[in-house]
Amino acid sequence: MDEALExxxxxxxxASTEAGIYKAWEESGYFNPDNLPAxxxxxxxxxxxxxxTIVMPPPNANGSLHAGHALFVTLxxxxxxxxxxxxxxxxxxxxxxHAGFETQVVYEKQLEKEGxxxxxxxxxxxxxxxxxxxxxxxxxMEDQVRSLGASCDWSRExxxxxxxxxxxxxATFIKMYQDELxxxxxxxxxxxxxxxxxxxxxxxxxxxxxxKLYYFKYGPFEIATARPETxxxxxxxVMHPEDARYAQYEHGQKLTVEWINGxxxxxxxxxxxIDMEFGTGVMTITPWHSQVDFELxxxxxxxxxxxxxxxxxxxxxxxxxxxxxxxxAREKIVEKLQAKGLVTRIEENYKHVxxxxxxxxxxxxxQVKDQWFVKMAPLARMALDASDRGDFKFIPEHEEKVFRYWxxxxxxxxxxxxxxxxxxxxxxxxxxxxxxxxxxxxxxxxFIVRHGETEMNLKRQIQGQNDSPLTETGRAQIExxxxxxxxxxxxxxxxxxxxxxxETSEIIAKATGAEILYEPALRERSxxxxxxxxxxxxxxxxxxxxxxxxxxxGVEAYIDVENRAWSAFEEYRKTHRAKNVVIVTHGGVMRTLxxxxxxLSPEEAMDAxxxxxxxxxxxxxxxxxxxxxxxxxxxxxxxTFDTWFSSGQWPLLTTGFDPAGESSVxxxxxxxxxxxxxxxxxxxxxxxxxxxxxxxxxQKAPFHTIYLHGLVNDAxxxxxxxxxxxxxxxxxxxxxxxxxxxxxxxVVGNTxxxxxxxxxxxxxxxxxxxxxxxxxxxxxxxxxxxxxxxAPLSDFDALMLREFEEMAADVTRDLEEYRPHLAAEKAxxxxxxxxxxxxxEASKPILADSDTPDAxxxxxxxxxxxxxxxxxxxxxxxxFVTEEIWQxxxxxxxxxxxxxxxxxxxxxx
RNA sequence: GCGCGCUUAGCUCAGUUGGUAGAGCAACUCAUUUACACUGAGAAGGUCGGGGGUUCAAGUCCCUCAGCGCGCACCA
Numbered sequence: 001m002d003e004a005l006e007x008x009x010x011x012x013x014x015a016s017t018e019a020g021i022y023k024a025w026e027e028s029g030y031f032n033p034d035n036l037p038a039x040x041x042x043x044x045x046x047x048x049x050x051x052x053t054i055v056m057p058p059p060n061a062n063g064s065l066h067a068g069h070a071l072f073v074t075l076x077x078x079x080x081x082x083x084x085x086x087x088x089x090x091x092x093x094x095x096x097x098h099a100g101f102e103t104q105v106v107y108e109k110q111l112e113k114e115g116x117x118x119x120x121x122x123x124x125x126x127x128x129x130x131x132x133x134x135x136x137x138x139x140x141m142e143d144q145v146r147s148l149g150a151s152c153d154w155s156r157e158x159x160x161x162x163x164x165x166x167x168x169x170x171a172t173f174i175k176m177y178q179d180e181l182x183x184x185x186x187x188x189x190x191x192x193x194x195x196x197x198x199x200x201x202x203x204x205x206x207x208x209x210x211x212k213l214y215y216f217k218y219g220p221f222e223i224a225t226a227r228p229e230t231x232x233x234x235x236x237x238v239m240h241p242e243d244a245r246y247a248q249y250e251h252g253q254k255l256t257v258e259w260i261n262g263x264x265x266x267x268x269x270x271x272x273x274i275d276m277e278f279g280t281g282v283m284t285i286t287p288w289h290s291q292v293d294f295e296l297x298x299x300x301x302x303x304x305x306x307x308x309x310x311x312x313x314x315x316x317x318x319x320x321x322x323x324x325x326x327x328x329a330r331e332k333i334v335e336k337l338q339a340k341g342l343v344t345r346i347e348e349n350y351k352h353v354x355x356x357x358x359x360x361x362x363x364x365x366x367q368v369k370d371q372w373f374v375k376m377a378p379l380a381r382m383a384l385d386a387s388d389r390g391d392f393k394f395i396p397e398h399e400e401k402v403f404r405y406w407x408x409x410x411x412x413x414x415x416x417x418x419x420x421x422x423x424x425x426x427x428x429x430x431x432x433x434x435x436x437x438x439x440x441x442x443x444x445x446x447f448i449v450r451h452g453e454t455e456m457n458l459k460r461q462i463q464g465q466n467d468s469p470l471t472e473t474g475r476a477q478i479e480x481x482x483x484x485x486x487x488x489x490x491x492x493x494x495x496x497x498x499x500x501x502x503e504t505s506e507i508i509a510k511a512t513g514a515e516i517l518y519e520p521a522l523r524e525r526s527x528x529x530x531x532x533x534x535x536x537x538x539x540x541x542x543x544x545x546x547x548x549x550x551x552x553x554g555v556e557a558y559i560d561v562e563n564r565a566w567s568a569f570e571e572y573r574k575t576h577r578a579k580n581v582v583i584v585t586h587g588g589v590m591r592t593l594x595x596x597x598x599x600l601s602p603e604e605a606m607d608a609x610x611x612x613x614x615x616x617x618x619x620x621x622x623x624x625x626x627x628x629x630x631x632x633x634x635x636x637x638x639x640t641f642d643t644w645f646s647s648g649q650w651p652l653l654t655t656g657f658d659p660a661g662e663s664s665v666x667x668x669x670x671x672x673x674x675x676x677x678x679x680x681x682x683x684x685x686x687x688x689x690x691x692x693x694x695x696x697x698x699q700k701a702p703f704h705t706i707y708l709h710g711l712v713n714d715a716x717x718x719x720x721x722x723x724x725x726x727x728x729x730x731x732x733x734x735x736x737x738x739x740x741x742x743x744x745x746x747v748v749g750n751t752x753x754x755x756x757x758x759x760x761x762x763x764x765x766x767x768x769x770x771x772x773x774x775x776x777x778x779x780x781x782x783x784x785x786x787x788x789x790x791a792p793l794s795d796f797d798a799l800m801l802r803e804f805e806e807m808a809a810d811v812t813r814d815l816e817e818y819r820p821h822l823a824a825e826k827a828x829x830x831x832x833x834x835x836x837x838x839x840x841e842a843s844k845p846i847l848a849d850s851d852t853p854d855a856x857x858x859x860x861x862x863x864x865x866x867x868x869x870x871x872x873x874x875x876x877x878x879x880f881v882t883e884e885i886w887q888x889x890x891x892x893x894x895x896x897x898x899x900x901x902x903x904x905x906x907x908x909x
Numbered sequence: 910g911c912g913c914g915c916u917u918a919g920c921u922c923a924g925u926u927g928g929u930a931g932a933g934c935a936a937c938u939c940a941u942u943u944a945c946a947c948u949g950a951g952a953a954g955g956u957c958g959g960g961g962g963u964u965c966a967a968g969u970c971c972c973u974c975a976g977c978g979c980g981c982a983c984c985a
Contacts, residue, residue, distance in 0.1 A: 011946065188983090206982065213985085224985060238985090275984055283985045291983040353982070366983090402913070402980080409981090684981085717921080717978095749922050749932075754914080755978095757921055761934055768947040779944035819925065825932070840944075 004888045005785075008778035012771045014738030018880045022146055025883075030898050032153045033089035040898050045087025046905040052088035053673035054080055055651045055702075056152060057686070058160065060099035061138040062106045065145070067712035067720065067758055068679065070730035071750075073148045074743040075709060075820060076677050078876040080151055082815050085872065085901040091670055092152040093654040094145070096138045098160045100422035100643040101203065105195065105359045107133055107421070119196070122484050123420045123638070130421050131161070144731065149739055149879045151897065156666075158654050160646045161423070165653055169646045170426040171660035172697065173372075173415075174439035181375050181696075182415075184427075184436050188294045189414055191367040192357040193312035197418040198371060200642055201411065202685045204355040204364050213350035214334060215279070217342045219257030219266060221246075224279035226352045227286075228333045229326045232260055232317050233305045234284035238296060241270040243281050260337060261319050269300055288368050308365055326365075372425060372639070376410040379692045383407050386691065391701045395818050396753035399683050399708050406684035415642045422640025430626035431619060431633045432599045440622035440634065445488050446573075448583045449616040450590055451496075451504040452478040457613060460535050462542070464527030467499040477614025478504050482511035485616070490514040491579035494572055496522035496586060505584045514582065521568035524586035525561045528554030548602040558602070562592035569593060573632070577621055587611055597633060648689030651676070651702035659697055673703045675818070680708040680753055707818055710755040712746070717757040728758055737767040740878035744769065747824045747877060769828060770881045773874065776836050777885040780867045783847055785890060787860035794855060797862040800839060804830070804869055808903035811873055816905065820877075827873045835866055864889075869902040 029035040033051070041049035054076050059069055076092060084090035107130045108118055118126050138159065145152075158165060176182040189198035211226050221237055239246045251270040256263050266284075273296065274281060287297035287304040297304055309315050314329055316322045321329045337343050355364035384407050386392065387400065394400040416425060428437045452474030456463045470478070490512035495505035497518040505516045530538045530553070541547055541555050548558040565585070572581070585593075587610050594617070595605035611617075619633045626632070646653075655671040656664025672694065678686065687706055694702035713719055714726040721727065733742045744766035750756045793801065807830045814823035839862075846852075846859045868889070871882040875896050886896035 008944085226985075273984095278984055285985085290985085292985075293983090295983080353984090396914095398913070405912070405981080681980085715921080751923075754922095759921065759934080762921075764947085765933060768945095771947050772945070775945040775947090777944090782944075814925080817925075821923075822925075825923075829932080836944090837949075841949085844944095 004890075005778065005781050007888070008774065008781070012738075012774035012881055012884075014740065014770070014880060015735065017884050018147070018149075018739055021880050021883050022149065025151060025895070025897055026146070026154070028895060028897075030084075030895070031092075031151050032155050033084075033091045036084070036089060037894070037898055040085075040900060041087045041089060045900060047083060047086045047088030047090075049087065049089055051669050052080075052083040052090045053655070053670045054092045054675050054677060055654050055673050056092060056094045057676075057678045057682070058095035058097035058158075058647065058650065059141055059145070060102055061096040061134045061141060061159070062099055062103040063137065064140060065148075065730060067728050067730050067746075069145070070148055070742060071709055071712050071746045071756070072677060072679070073145055073150050074746050075707070076675075077148070077150050077152075077879070078743075078747065078820055079675060079677065079815075079818075081876040081879060081897065082901070084151070084897070085875065085899065086905065087900065089669075091156070092150070093156055093158075093670075093673075094142075094150070094152040094154060095158045095650065095654055096141065096160070097643065097647055098134060098421065100640060101195070101197070101199070101359070101417060101419060102643070103130060103134060104419050104421040108195075118420070122480075124484065124487060127420050134161075147731065147734065147739065149743070151879070156654070160643075160650075165646065166423050168653055168657070168659055169423050169641065169649060170439075171658070172649060172693070173426060173641070173645070175659050175697075176374065177438040181379065182438075183373055183375065184370060185373050186368055186370050187373060187412070187414070188291045188366045189369045189371055190355060190364045191310065191369070192360065192362050193310060193365060194360050194362040195357065195419070196310065198367075198369060198414055198416065199357065199364070200414055200644070202644075203358050205358045206353050206355050208351050208353050211350050211352040213279075213347040213352075215344045215346070216337060217344055218259070218282075218284055219255055221282045222280045222344055223282055223284050224347075225283075226350060227289075227330075228337070229314065229318075229321075229329045230286040230289045230307050231284065231333075232307055232314075232319075232321075234259070234286055235264055235266050236269050236297075236300075236302055237266050237282060237284050238269045238271055238274055239282045240272060240274040240276045242272075243274075243276050245281065258340065258342070260333060260340075267302075269296070269302070271296060271299070289366050291366055294366075294368065304368060306368070308367070310367070312363075312365060371414050372416040372427070374413040374415055374645075376412050379696060380407045380410045380688075382695045383688060383691045386695055386701050392691070392704050392706060394683075395705065395707045396751075399680065399706070399753060402683050403688060407688055410688070413642075415645045416637075416639040417642055418639055420638075420640065422643065423646055425637045425639050425641060427637040428620060428622060428634035429637065430629060430631045431597045431635055432631035433626060433629040435626055435628035436637075437622065437624075437626065437634060440620075440624065442620045442636075443623055444578055444621045445580045446583065446619045446621065446633070447485060447488075447490075447581070447616045448585065448590060448593060448619070449478075449481060449485075449504065449508070450587055450611045450613055451500045451584060452476075452507075453613040454500045456532075462527050462531055462533050462535060462538060463500075464524055464531040465498060466527075466531040470500060470503050474500075474613060475503075475507065478507045479511070481614045481616055482508045485582055486511045489580050490582050492517060492576055493582045493584060494519055494522070494576075495584040496520075496524070496589070498523055498586075501584045501586065505582075508582055508584065512582070519568055519572075521564040522583065522585040522589060525558065525588040526556040528556070530555060543606065545602065545606055548606065558588070558592055558605075561589060562595065565589045565592055566596050573621075582616075590617070644686065644689050647686060649693045649697070651690055651694060652697055657698060671698060671702065672700045675705045675707055676703040677707040677709065680710050683708060705818065708753050709750070710753055713755050713757050715757055715759040717755065733760070733763050737763045738770055738880070740770050740881050741766040743879075744824060744828070744877055747820050748828065749825065750821050752818070752821075769832065770878060772832055772836060773870075773878070773881055774885065776831070776840065776870075777867060777888070779840060780863045781889065783843075784860040784864050787864050788857055789861055789864055791857040791861040792854075793862060794858040797858045800862055801865060803834075804866055805903060807834075808869060808873055812901070812903045812905060815876070824877050827870075827877065831870050831874065835870060839863075839866065871896060872899060872902040 080090045080092040190204050213224055213226055214228055215222055215224050249268045253268040257266045285293035287293045288306045314321050314324050426439050428440050452470045454468045454470055456468040493505050493514050493516045495501050495516055497520050509516050541552050551557045590611045622634055651673050656666040690702050741763050745763040811823045811826050843859055871886050875882040883896045
């Protein structure tokens with residue numbers, strides 16, 4: 001007997017075999033379809049070398065694996081292994097997603113624990129920190145995916161922040177802008193005041209909350225609202241044009257009403273969107289903080305005013321309530337109205353739907369903000385047409401309705417996020433007229449820096465062209481800025497020649513290695529006789545608008561400062577345009593430069609907040625001037641893309657598509673991909689976007705089948721959550737029962753689209769099954785080591801073989817039609833209850849009968865045939881134990897992973 | 910409010926186009942110095958949520974009611 005069978009004397013031990021098997025697979029190179037053995041993919045096999053592609057939904061690189069990951073890895077791996085054995089060039093493309101907002105939230109929590117905040121960090125430093133954090137997690141995650149047996153092609157792995165991917169995602173945006181599918185618009189966005197960013201609709205949760213419905217007297221009307229705190233500026237009162245109760249009022253009619261902070265001129269608006277049945281049939285509107293009101297205001301060309309600031313506090317329009325958080329202001333406002341006799345009644349048990357940030361649960365404040373939007377209507381039309389044509393199908397079928405509903409109702413998609421962790425939006429804004437420019441190439445970067453704090457600054461003394469040394473704080477301010485500036489390959493520093501700017505420039509020169517050029521025209525405004533006095537003393541000159549236009553009390557006029565500084569600035573821009581330049585100058589000078597840059601009036605320039613010590617303005621020279629005003633200086637858009645903007649292009653990006661140039665050789669081979677296997681919850685988040693981008697960029701839907709799995713719940717069918725403490729770590733189960741056992745437990749009985757209750761005893765049951773296979777192999781191999789595999793089969797044995805083949809064909813059909821839950825169960829049932837319980841048991845007396853050598857030989861050949869067939873059939877589900885046994889079969893030369901599938905296909909070729 | 914799903918054995922769930930109800934686990938009886946530490950054989954257990962309809966035939970298709978779960982939603 002072969003010594004290789006020695007190991008079968010002990011029960012199957014996944015822990016000691018799995019890692020070695022995975023290593024052998026990975027090192028074989030077969031995960032890459034380019035390396036598959038010729039005899040597997042040559043003509044005659046089902047696949048005949050045709051491509052089969054699955055794109056792995058990139059796991060978010062910000063945590064570790066959960067049960068849902070284990071499920072998708074199992075399903076996608078089994079589809080891939082099956083097709084590979086059928087002779088397809090099977091490619092499973094792995095990736096990782098930077099998961100913009102999600103990851104930033106995770107990292108912000110970590111910062112919070114350390115007592116830090118992203119709001120006072122240099123964006124670049126923050127980015128680098130999150131990058132390191134993500135890369136570390138990503139590596140960890142990949143090892144976990146490996147341990148689940150994933151046969152994906154790591155050599156083609158992509159990360160959404162790979163420079164090549166970033167470039168392509170930006171190219172898509174530029175193309176969409178040129179095709180007028182992207183626009184910049186002031187629209188209502190979902191604003192999270194904690195995270196200081198806008199969010200897409202799928203990043204918010206609508207929850208029904210009990211609230212009060214207040215009825216107020218508004219002139220001759222009674223209006224209802226659940227949000228009194230937004231009502232300060234309400235000067236439009238809207239009603240249905242056919243509402244007989246208000247027939248006496250005319251559209252556009254004005255009347256004076258007594259309101260929260262005094263009398264107000266109100267305008268009547270008539271519009272049929274008003275529901276006559278609700279409340280009194282009259283409402284006032286707050287366009288800045290409500291979607292409906294915003295649309296109404298747009299339709300009728302009404303004024304809009306911001307009431308609540310970006311931090312969720314009331315603005316000065318609220319007068320004595322200004323600065324209050326809306327929650328505390330609400331009751332107080334109602335009290336005031338009550339005192340004025342304007343409250344008519346309060347309905348207590350009103351149910352109100354509010355949106356909350358899906359990460360921090362903060363109340364979402366609708367705000368009007370300039371953002372980038374993707375025009376959805378034409379794209380959705382393309383997707384619906386493709387759906388009508390049957391270009392793709394959903395498993396389970398009924399999910400198509402959800403998809404179509406979402407597509408038919410898609411609102412324009414806000415793709416800009418005010419976070420650093422993501423792909424930068426390739427846009428600039430003209431500093432002069434704010435016109436956006438998309439896709440401009442940066443030719444040089446210019447920075448204008450204010451010197452660090454000086455001793456006279458500290459004492460609040462006017463310096464002018466007088467001087468005092470930098471304080472310790474001042475030097476630190478500059479060192480911080482210098483460190484940031486050093487990231488931009490600074491070529492030249494142009495500095496005012498006063499002491500404080502010299503000192504500042506030297507610090508920057510040290511950090512950047514740039515040479516310094518001194519320019520007297522950049523000196524601070526001369527305050528003549530007033531230098532050395534306190535700000536308060538000369539406020540009448542310092543802040544005096546007259547001082548802008550003419551010299552007052554011997555103080556240099558701002559206009560003269562402006563002229564000398566600006567002409568120097570413009571002159572240098574001509575001579576040094578190609579260089580990256582830092583200009584070091586003073587607060588007053590910067591006020592004048594900003595006036596010219598931003599095209600402000602002297603009033604606006606004086607009112608604007610001054611630059612702080614060490615602060616700087618960043619400006620870019622692009623390859624072309626502003627199309628609107630001809631301006632040559634731009635500021636970069638600091639926003640990043642919504643994560644779905646990049647992950648929506650994932651099937652294109654992973655197969656080598658290039659929106660701006662030549663796509664890779666892989667692209668025509670592997671795109672469109674075959675199956676998109678992902679969670680049911682992504683049917684309207686991710687799937688529609690992938691279809692849209694695929695159709696728009698490559699004129700083809702990115703896949704023909706969308707297989708949606710449900711949630712993996714706990715043993716009682718309850719959703720796993722950290723707070724409930726019922727989260728099951730899949731790796732605990734695999735270390736206890738083996739990866740194969742977990743995979744079977746996740747597949748068998750798990751109908752597509754429905755949730756699965758993951759019970760430990762189910763996993764345990766399949767561990768028994770792995771051991772059963774192990775012992776079947778032991779029995780067969782121990783009894784057939786001398787078998788002649790080509791021995792003629794008896795009629796009965798031939799029948800047994802045909803029975804296997806029929807079952808295998810059935811399993812094949814189930815797999816081809818994406819019913820892995822049935823395929824797995826059938827293979828399981830056959831192997832245990834037919835092969836082991838019946839055929840093996842019946843073989844014992846046959847093999848022991850030395851009087852019938854032909855029957856013995858036939859039976860041995862049959863057993864070996866069924867063993868090999870069974871291992872192949874089970875391999876996609878239970879890759880480890882089957883491969884381990886396969887390698888122990890005498891005469892084995894190949895890997896089970898690349899051996900041919902044991903049944904013909906039902907597919908028509 | 911709109912939409913979707915589920916309801917089948919004690920528990921968790923399968924049931925592909927309609928053709929006399931299935932699995933795993935649990936519980937029951939027996940066997941077992943066994944290829945099997947993780948075994949086998951057997952038996953038990955369901956008027957497929959209620960009602961109606963289509964059909965030769967319905968767990969499956971249609972209508973309706975009830976309970977549970979989920980998703981979407983700009984009614985002030």
